[in-house]
Amino acid sequence: MERELRLMKGNEAVAEAAIRAGVDGYFGYPITPQSEIIEYLMEADPAKTTGMVVVQAESEVAAINMVYGGAGCGKKVMTTSSSPGISLKQEGITYIAGAELPCVIVNVVRGGPGLGTIQPAQSDYFQAVKGGGHGDYHLIVLAPASVQEMADFVGLGFDLAFKYRNPVMILSDGAIGQMMEKVWLDPPRERSKEIPEWATTGKTADRKRNIITSLELDPFRQEVFNRKLVEKYDAIRENEVRFEEYLCEDAEYLLVAYGTSARVCQKAVQLAREQGIKAGLLRPITLFPFPTKRISELAGQLKMALAVEMSAGQMVEDVQLSINGKIPVHYYGRMGGMVPTPDEVVENLKERIIGG
Amino acid sequence: MKEITGIKEYIKPENLVYRKSSLLTDDIMHYCPGCGHSTTHRILAEIIEEEGIQQDTIGISPVGCSVFLYNYIDIDWQEAAHGRAPAIATAIKRLLPDKFVFTYQGDGDLAAIGTAETIHSCNRGENILIIFINNGIYGMTGGQMAPTTLPGMKSSTSPYGRDVATMGNPLKITDIVATLPGTFYVTRQSVHTPANVRRTKRVMRKAFQYQKLNRGTCFIEIVSNCPSGWKMTPVQANKWMEENMFPWYPLGDLKVPEEQQDQQPKTE
Ligand SMILES: Cc1ncc(C[n+]2csc(CCOP(=O)(O)OP(=O)(O)O)c2C)c(N)n1
Ligand code: SF4
Ligand SMILES: [Mg+2]
Numbered sequence: 001m002e003r004e005l006r007l008m009k010g011n012e013a014v015a016e017a018a019i020r021a022g023v024d025g026y027f028g029y030p031i032t033p034q035s036e037i038i039e040y041l042m043e044a045d046p047a048k049t050t051g052m053v054v055v056q057a058e059s060e061v062a063a064i065n066m067v068y069g070g071a072g073c074g075k076k077v078m079t080t081s082s083s084p085g086i087s088l089k090q091e092g093i094t095y096i097a098g099a100e101l102p103c104v105i106v107n108v109v110r111g112g113p114g115l116g117t118i119q120p121a122q123s124d125y126f127q128a129v130k131g132g133g134h135g136d137y138h139l140i141v142l143a144p145a146s147v148q149e150m151a152d153f154v155g156l157g158f159d160l161a162f163k164y165r166n167p168v169m170i171l172s173d174g175a176i177g178q179m180m181e182k183v184w185l186d187p188p189r190e191r192s193k194e195i196p197e198w199a200t201t202g203k204t205a206d207r208k209r210n211i212i213t214s215l216e217l218d219p220f221r222q223e224v225f226n227r228k229l230v231e232k233y234d235a236i237r238e239n240e241v242r243f244e245e246y247l248c249e250d251a252e253y254l255l256v257a258y259g260t261s262a263r264v265c266q267k268a269v270q271l272a273r274e275q276g277i278k279a280g281l282l283r284p285i286t287l288f289p290f291p292t293k294r295i296s297e298l299a300g301q302l303k304m305a306l307a308v309e310m311s312a313g314q315m316v317e318d319v320q321l322s323i324n325g326k327i328p329v330h331y332y333g334r335m336g337g338m339v340p341t342p343d344e345v346v347e348n349l350k351e352r353i354i355g356g
Numbered sequence: 357m358k359e360i361t362g363i364k365e366y367i368k369p370e371n372l373v374y375r376k377s378s379l380l381t382d383d384i385m386h387y388c389p390g391c392g393h394s395t396t397h398r399i400l401a402e403i404i405e406e407e408g409i410q411q412d413t414i415g416i417s418p419v420g421c422s423v424f425l426y427n428y429i430d431i432d433w434q435e436a437a438h439g440r441a442p443a444i445a446t447a448i449k450r451l452l453p454d455k456f457v458f459t460y461q462g463d464g465d466l467a468a469i470g471t472a473e474t475i476h477s478c479n480r481g482e483n484i485l486i487i488f489i490n491n492g493i494y495g496m497t498g499g500q501m502a503p504t505t506l507p508g509m510k511s512s513t514s515p516y517g518r519d520v521a522t523m524g525n526p527l528k529i530t531d532i533v534a535t536l537p538g539t540f541y542v543t544r545q546s547v548h549t550p551a552n553v554r555r556t557k558r559v560m561r562k563a564f565q566y567q568k569l570n571r572g573t574c575f576i577e578i579v580s581n582c583p584s585g586w587k588m589t590p591v592q593a594n595k596w597m598e599e600n601m602f603p604w605y606p607l608g609d610l611k612v613p614e615e616q617q618d619q620q621p622k623t624e
Contacts, residue, residue: 025451053450058476062443065436065473069416069444072434075451095437200432200448202411202455211426213435 001187010150010177013185014080014106014170015040017151018052021158022189024075025053027066031085032118033174034108038080050191060085064092064105071101072212074199076158076192080106082174083124084115086132093167094133097229098214102161104154105139106170108177111310111337119337120174120260125314128171129288136226138233140168140240141287143258147181149285155186160240162196164232171287173310175260175339242285243294247273251280253349254298256319257308258284260339265308267342272349279349287315295322302327304352308345309333328352377401379410383427390590392580393422393489395547399557400460400487401429407564413456414448416441420462421495421582439470442477445484456567458485463504464494467529471503474529481538481572485563488530488575491582492601499585503527506600511585526604530577534610540572542611546579546602548594559609571613579605 008016015037018026028038038056046052053070057063063079070077081089086107096103107128111121128141140160142153150172157168195201203209216222246266248254253272257265262283272279282298284291295305304327307316316331323329332348334340379401387394404413410431417425419438426433436444441459449457466474466488477484493511494500500513504526508517534542541563545556556578563574579601581593588596 025447027447053447055446055450057443058472061440062446062473062476065440065443066447068437068440069434069447070451072444073414073448073451077447077451091437092440099435200414200434201452202413203430203432204411209426209430209432211433211435213426213433215423215435 003184008183009180010147011036012040013147013151013183017154019046020188021155022191025070025077027055027057027063027079029057029060029063031082033177034080034082060088064089067103068096071103072200074196078104082108082110083112090133094135095214096167097137099212100165104157104168109173117337122310128169138288142170143287144172145259145262147183151183173260237289241289241291243291244283246281248280252278252303254302254305255281261308268345271342271346290318292322299323299326305329307331377405379405379430388584390583392547397428403561409456416444416459418461418465420465439465442473446477446482449484460487463490463502467503467527478533478573479536479538483570485574488577489580491580493582493585495582495585533575538572541574543609544577544607
């Protein structure tokens with residue numbers, strides 16, 4: 001079958017891609033700006049076509065624990081929410097990381113803290129990339145910058161989640177979730193009948209019982225497990241870094257931005273170039289693992305880097321770590337649901353250049 | 357220890373009145389002497405063995421004293437976060453509808469931190485079995501007050517006795533779930549005497565069989581003891597339970613399937 005072209009909202013694309021990717025179960029709870037996902041799924045009623053289970057849970061806490069249960073059975077399961085709901089899910093997420101279960105979690109970020117605003121933001125970067133819940137763990141974090149990537153990252157997310165037995169977060173924002181764009185949808189995939197050997201599907205005579213747990217009271221054994229996780233994260237850092245460069249070959253000034261901010265910055269690079277400033281853009285596609293190596297390499301040719309984000313300055317810390325003092329690193333951003341304009345970014349860049 | 361002499365001559369087939377279920381592992385249970393958890397585990401293992409459903413059963417263990425339940429019964433398990441077992445069970449059953457799925461939860465787990473998950477899985481009528489061990493206390497964390505702690509009962513967080521004016525009354529969550537159309541079979545039992553063990557085994561077997569009907573949630577409360585948390589000997593604890601817990605939590609069926617109502621074995 002051929003790929004199919006549609007005009008869709010980012011949120012709808014996630015839902016449709018989930019059905020087509022052969023997802024076994026979706027568990028969600030409504031919250032703006034991502035409720036279209038569960039609405040779309042309820043209307044599509046994939047139980048009748050692919051057999052995909054869709055459940056509206058009583059809370060985000062319940063939804064993420066349903067994901068735990070489904071993932072523990074070796075199924076492809078996912079949940080979606082927005083910032084306040086993602087905070088509630090953190091308990092379940094750390095248990096999922098601790099039990100080494102694969103799943104996909106989508107955060108269509110809105111501004112905070114607290115109930116905040118329903119407008120787009122990138123203020124959950126730390127939560128997504130540095131841990132979020134308690135304990136030493138990492139999510140694999142994908143940052144879509146288009147409706148196309150909202151769709152594509154569902155399948156990619158599951159591939160990575162199962163490859164590493166690790167939860168994957170798609171860190172989107174209210175703008176990408178709500179805007180409509182053309183999207184090429186993959187032809188539907190059959191739901192997998194494969195059962196991973198660790199899945200709880202009923203103990204048969206030919207194997208030991210499977211136990212999904214994150215509990216280990218013996219500190220020695222817990223540390224052995226922690227080391228195993230560290231090795232896994234190192235392998236992810238080694239193999240899974242994804243990013244996109246725009247006019248970086250001769251760039252002297254590097255913008256670093258993801259998601260909606262990256263779209264703004266692409267335009268800003270064009271404007272800057274028109275004014276004779278050799279700007280380029282590095283767009284991290286994976287936020288964990290972060291494209292540290294590439295940014296560090298680029299530092300050799302750069303005069304300055306500017307992290308642009310819709311937060312008070314979170315990703316900028318990872319840019320600083322990547323550049324490690326070689327050149328000045330600055331931050332520019334808007335908050336509270338405000339999106340920076342390309343002109344603003346260029347103005348800020350120019351001020352920094354003059355300021356040195 | 358003094359050696360028991362001559363024991364071998366008693367170990368004869370005709371003297372064997374009891375055997376260990378083949379599904380109980382050789383792990384030494386960590387429970388305090390006289391604790392109702394271990395008896396309930398045994399019943400559970402026996403039923404799964406006797407029904408021949410080991411390969412079709414997935415259990416969810418709680419956070420509480422029975423957290424290591426997965427070490428004791430040889431079936432597939434998922435260990436839940438505190439209170440979340442019914443949500444986990446919901447997904448397992450929805451995704452593997454032909455399997456037997458049950459949760460095993462304490463009163464803190466099920467009736468405090470997990471109240472929402474409990475009520476809503478029952479309200480959706482998830483086709484699962486919930487086994488609820490009500491010992492009126494937080495056993496695992498050292499005897500703090502539970503939602504089920506009796507009025508005036510002392511615990512480490514109600515050292516002067518539970519004051520209902522500020523701490524509320526014991527939560528009869530089993531009565532609540534019995535009112536929900538989603539539940540199919542709701543009963544309250546105990547395992548403190550051989551007769552009660554037999555009765556609990558009978559109702560638990562029935563609850564497993566009901567899961568094949570796909571008619572909603574089965575919910576078995578077991579009013580149990582916590583000799584350590586209650587600071588009593590096992591014998592004292594069982595007596596105290598009969599005299600104090602049973603009046604608040606009377607044993608018997610709270611909801612039986614309509615077609616069964618006439619033939620229910622009467623429970624006290
Ligand atoms: C989120 C969270 N909060 C608190 C705890 C600590 N904790 C562990 S067990 C428990 C209470 C268990 O009591 P109950 O469910 O009645 O089980 P019992 O030990 O009495 O069988 C608590 C509060 C925890 N593990 N996780
Ligand atoms: S603390 Fe109480 S519930 Fe826990 S094992 Fe001991 S007696 Fe049983
Ligand atoms: Mg208890």
